[in-house]
Amino acid sequence: MTLFDHQPRIDRSRYNRTAPAVTAALHALGKAVDDSGLDRSLTELIELRASQINGCAFCVQYHLNLARQLGGIPAKLDLVAVWRDAGVFSARERAALAWTEALTLMAGNGVSDAVYAELQGQFSESEISFLTAAVGAINVWNRIAGALRFALPTIAEPAVPGASH
Incomplete structure (x- = not known):
């Protein structure tokens, strides 16, 4: 079985209806990050990298879509999985990608002072x-979308500014 062979357990819109408070809380957190002044291109890179590490196909595609809509540089999007060598x-x-990896993998490695x-x-x-x-x-979205196998978004799915997932 490949990543694309399994059927979704729950569709994203249905999850939003069955757990609206969770969705609202995560959207509010995403909005706070967006409103912080951090560059959206940077946050999309780190969201893409964490999603790759966590094996969340939905989130990888979703954040590729958003990064492309923001004008993300194709070479960076193509090489984020191997960012150290690119x-x-x-x-x-x-620094942001190293931090993302350290936090995403902290259960096994901790977060180094370096x-x-x-x-x-x-x-x-x-x-x-x-x-x-x-x-x-x-990382929360990866666990939700990955575990429930959200159906992959289409490449052309429009993004809603300020709202992750």
């Missing part, structure tokens, strides 16, 4: 707080 990411993007120090060199304390919230939120 040579196309800025120091700020690399990764945090690198992050502090690129982001303010406020930005770190919102970046951390963004990583936390996408």
